[in-house]
Amino acid sequence: MAFDERRASQRINVAFEITYECFNPRGEKVDAGSAHTVNISGRGVMVELPRNVDPNARVLVCIKQPFYTLLVMGAVVHSRRVQEGEYQIGMELIEMIEGTWKDWEALAPPLWEPAPE
Numbered sequence: 001m002a003f004d005e006r007r008a009s010q011r012i013n014v015a016f017e018i019t020y021e022c023f024n025p026r027g028e029k030v031d032a033g034s035a036h037t038v039n040i041s042g043r044g045v046m047v048e049l050p051r052n053v054d055p056n057a058r059v060l061v062c063i064k065q066p067f068y069t070l071l072v073m074g075a076v077v078h079s080r081r082v083q084e085g086e087y088q089i090g091m092e093l094i095e096m097i098e099g100t101w102k103d104w105e106a107l108a109p110p111l112w113e114p115a116p117e
Helices: 101-105
Strands: 017-023 029-041 044-049 058-064 069-083 086-098
Touching: 017 044, 044 058, 044 069, 058 086, 069 101, 086 101
Parallel strands: none
Antiparallel strands: 017 029, 017 058, 029 044, 044 086, 058 069, 069 086
């Protein structure tokens, strides 16, 4: 069976330490803590969290870099358990709250475009 890739951007395996806040569909904060990214794309991110997250939830992700902070809201697209107490949460990024999309894309600049030959 062929896999239907829906992403417009390539995923880059990169681990950034993050802080996060999870909100249920009613907008109530249900969890917060520290975690890390598994991979990122132009408008998406997969993070590894210690709890499952409802597919209708929103997750606020904060990545601190030396000269700026990115604060971005993501809509949970999928969630899967990888082992006891560890879940991978895939999100579509929907709103940049602090920072810019250009800053987001600069997280892995040499990897977004194919290297020249």
